[in-house]
Amino acid sequence: MGKKKRAKSKVFTYLVLIVCAAIWILPLVIALTKSFTINGFGNYAYVLSYKKISYFKVVFNSLFIGVTTAVVVTAITALAAFAFSKMKFPGSKIIYGMILACLAVPVAAVTSPLFATIKNLKLLDTHFGVILPLIAFNAPMMLLMIKNYFDTIPDELIESARIDGATTFCIWRKFMVPLSVPMIANVLVLTFIYSWNDYLVPLLVMRSEDNYTVTLAAQYFMSSTYQSPVDVARIYAVMILLALPSILVYLVSQKFLVSGITAGAVKG
């Protein structure tokens, strides 16, 4: 009886998991199979050789923006988290509180002032015009995650290093950062994915097709063609090609992305 019941529950579990997985993978499967209809690989060749928007340039733009934002955000939040977690200084609580107050502030709520600022800084239609707001608005959440992690590193460890004559920066570099590698990897991957996927900031800042990111390029192809069956096949090929880099990053860094998102939610 017990065995039979267990086997039954196993079948039920797999049934639910498989049905859901089928639903979740179906849109991608449809996109993939339809991308080969009519012209087969020709659809991909068409996209890769498209003159007005170069696939490789678009991927490069997103990669450059994503990597720069992720590296800068990780660096500045890891430095600031050290001060907020392990040092005492006047105003620390107020400043930290003010940063956390921005956790949930959406870029979309402040579009006009942001656009005017980027324009005044002469950064319209440049990579840094996108990178700067992405750093600014992603950093508060990442600071919270690293600071929470730093809090779990015992103060005694730092105290003893200090007695041994280590400088503050030395402690940061030789203790805090190496001891927090998992969380730092989380923040790196999470910021990269968020920046790569962002649509609003590039929409506000970028003008010329040469500077388009992956997200802008996807919409360009979506809106520029009349959707005949040939167009649909090509659009699907575009989407597969544009999704490919982030899916690869996801498969490689899945562990960090998953734990990063969990850390942000559970401790967040």
Next chain:
Amino acid sequence: MNKTGKKSWIAYLYILPMIVLSFVLVYYCIIDTVVVSFTDWDGMTDVFHFVALKNYIKMFKDHVFWTSVVNNLIFFVGTVFIQALLGFVLAVLLKKKLPGSNVFKAIYFMPIAMATSIITAIFRIIMDPTNGALNQFLRAIHLNGFAVNWLGDPKIALVSVIIVNIFQWMGFSMITYYAGLMSLPDDVYEAAKIDGAGFWRTTFSVTLPMLKGTTNVLIILGIVGSLKTFDIVKLLTGGGPGRSTTVMNTYLYEKAFKDFNAGGAASIGVAILIIAMVMSFLQVKFGKED
């Protein structure tokens, strides 16, 4: 460390890059939004006049604004509860760690790594009323009645947007519940087993109440997510048909960059900012309790 106060200036060096690159821009934008909300600025030129509370009075009288608020609410409720329930059930099943569990987890979570811009493009084609794969499938299995105009019917469009949003973010609830489940002590389950409670009974009357903290966090993050909602609506329906899917952010964007009414847009921005800051506070508070 640095408790002497003598060297506290060093701490400022560590927070300086974050202050310069994040704090200054974010707060400048917030304060400027508040200031602009009291003017008739067009967002482009340097000319503007002080108009006191005119933008706010207009906003409170504007039924489109209230439609967008209601849509945000529907979006939040629809997304969060279905997502949480589905995520919870899948997390419980995945926790059994049957062979292949990791593959399933990876599949459910993958849309989060994909850009909304790409997901919406795929769904717009799939949800096309005549040629879309969804309706072709429904007609093939003789469910013609369900083959509706997913994104073009004002009664259904918001539901479709919610469906796509759940598709993208369900993995988030799942993984959060999964992490919560892993942190629960085993002896609770032992005790429930001894009491003769079945699997689903244990799940809903023991496990779920113990994960109340996780649920709270998911609800708050759901409100935050709803407040941030912009691209999924803009790219799936553009806020239409009519005003049926307009949310606060897309309405704000329209006011700022189509009507060149930055002042009016800013007053909506201030409303969003106030809710967002309350939510930030709750997010940190509930996160700690968990």
